[in-house]
Amino acid sequence: MxxxxxxxxxxxxxxxxxxxxxxxxxxxxxxxxxxxxxxxxxxxxxxxxxxxxxxxxxxxxxxxxxxxxxxxxxxxxxxxxxxxxxxxxxxxxxxxxxxxxxxxxxxxxxxxxxxxxxxxxxxxxxxxxxxxxxxxxxxxxxxxxxxxxxxxxxxxxxxxxxxxxxxxxxxxxxxxxxxxxxxxxxxxxxxxxLEELRLDLLRVFKGQPITMRKVRWAMDTKIQQGFFPADEDLARLRGKLAKMPEAERWQRLRAIFDWYRASASTIDQDGVGRDWAWNAAAWNCMIDKGRIDPEAYEMLHLTYIRSRTAIGNSGRWQALTFERRAKIILGVGSVSGKVDGNCG
Structure with a gap:
């Protein structure tokens, strides 16, 4: 096996x-x-x-x-x-x-x-x-x-x-x-x-269509971290995104990718050594080519605020949690050396 x-x-x-x-x-x-x-x-x-x-x-x-x-x-x-x-x-x-x-x-x-x-x-x-x-x-x-x-x-x-x-x-x-x-x-x-996940989805994405992308993202989050951002955190993040000047939109997302790249390249992050450089380049390329839609944009920010609180082994798996869900969201990514999709 x-x-x-x-x-x-x-x-x-x-x-x-x-x-x-x-x-x-x-x-x-x-x-x-x-x-x-x-x-x-x-x-x-x-x-x-x-x-x-x-x-x-x-x-x-x-x-x-x-x-x-x-x-x-x-x-x-x-x-x-x-x-x-x-x-x-x-x-x-x-x-x-x-x-x-x-x-x-x-x-x-x-x-x-x-x-x-x-x-x-x-x-x-x-x-x-x-x-x-x-x-x-x-x-x-x-x-x-x-x-x-x-x-x-x-x-x-x-x-x-x-x-x-x-x-x-x-x-x-x-x-x-x-x-x-x-x-x-x-x-x-x-x-x-899944029944628990249904309630989570209806809370986290209240008023939004529940797509299979959201279901897959939520399942990964549920299995690996057990719970989702609280209503207070969701409201704070969405409030900031709503007020953010358009000129900052992609700069802010690149900053999240920079956080992932920097974290993944440190000495105490595991499971990402074969992936992070490819992912960082591919995901920034997707920004350059306008391939990240509004649903994915918000979900990447939700992934960031949850991944940065992955505390296993004092945060040893934070970069891995982010890359797993980013791959689900974008349909492009490398996890454990398995590459799916591309920027083109």
């Missing part, structure tokens, strides 16, 4: 950046086996009709939901439903298409939901899919939020000297998260996030 050196885009409340730690970033070289079960529309997955009705208000149906899940999974798991990662980012275990983890407490509810869904089949299924570590993973100590010391010690003992999961735990987590029942739980959890 493909492992990624740095996350590219989208993904639940309480994940790493929202809690002030590093983002969920799989490490190359974790134990890996045959091709993983890929995220996509699974016919057995169902969605509650009332959820679909509410999400339809922001243009999301079954096709769009699976499309967003796929987009979320690409940077987090290389498109896999499982792809577990170890404690390299102090999250103990991260697993699933949105990389739920013990460290921030986002994994425990997913495991509990799977246990509940299996009902009388749980014990038998757990022993079949996770004969070595299943008892530990579903122990009271590991389902507690935060996990207790006994759980932490057991999980860390299942890591190699390189800090990666051993093959047995990697395989058992993969088996659980690629199972039909857990895929349904992952889909349910993701739809619950």
């Amino acid at each position: 493909l492992r990624w050196l740095m996350a590219l885009a989208l993904w639940v409340p309480g994940t790493a950046l929202a809690q002030g730690v590093a983002p969920i970033v799989p490490v190359a070289g974790e134990p890996s086996g045959a091709a993983c079960r890929q995220v996509g529309d699974m016919p057995f997955v169902t969605f509650a009709p009332d959820s679909l009705q509410r999400l339809g208000e922001i243009g999301l149906g079954r096709t769009e939901i699976f499309q967003l899940m796929r987009e979320t999974s690409i940077p987090e798991t290389g498109g896999c439903w499982a792809e577990p990662a170890g404690n390299f980012d102090s999250q103990l275990i991260s697993v699933g298409m949105s990389q739920w983890n013990y460290g921030t407490g986002s994994l425990q509810p997913v495991l509990k939901a799977w246990k509940k869904a299996l009902r009388g089949r749980f014990g038998r299924t757990r022993k079949s899919l996770a004969p070595v570590y299943g008892k530990l993973l579903f122990s009271r100590d590991c389902l507690a939020r935060p996990v207790r010391d006994k759980c932490r010690a057991g999980i860390l003992a299942a890591h190699g000297t390189d800090g990666r999961l051993n093959a047995a735990l990697f395989g058992e987590l993969t088996a659980i998260f690629e199972s039909d029942a857990m895929i349904q739980i992952q889909a349910d959890t993701y739809v619950a996030l």
Whole structure:
């Protein structure tokens, strides 16, 4: 299974950046086996009709939901439903298409939901899919939020000297998260996030059309930082933008790109080394060629005020958070060395 050196885009409340730690970033070289079960529309997955009705208000149906899940999974798991990662980012275990983890407490509810869904089949299924570590993973100590010391010690003992999961735990987590029942739980959890996102979108962009660009941007923000600018901050920013002389319009945006470039080139920003120079040149070129529309202009400013408050590892990922969302907004960008679009 493909492992990624740095996350590219989208993904639940309480994940790493929202809690002030590093983002969920799989490490190359974790134990890996045959091709993983890929995220996509699974016919057995169902969605509650009332959820679909509410999400339809922001243009999301079954096709769009699976499309967003796929987009979320690409940077987090290389498109896999499982792809577990170890404690390299102090999250103990991260697993699933949105990389739920013990460290921030986002994994425990997913495991509990799977246990509940299996009902009388749980014990038998757990022993079949996770004969070595299943008892530990579903122990009271590991389902507690935060996990207790006994759980932490057991999980860390299942890591190699390189800090990666051993093959047995990697395989058992993969088996659980690629199972039909857990895929349904992952889909349910993701739809619950989308329902929260709907309310966020209607607040942040009150009175504006909700475009797919806004949905994708909001999903990335929600997954990686957990929340959006407060109403007070939105009002302040929009008030300043409304009063800004036209002659300053592009100078102000270039200043944001300069902030990104300067931050990305410092010694303690990670995940952007292959990207920042290309991005800075391409995005300034887009200004020169008049390719940034009003919606993108405002969203870039919203991205700036949120990215500068990414506090994980004392701000280590601020440039990365900006470039991920700028790429979503502009449709042009390089993230983890993957280039999409161009200035031309």
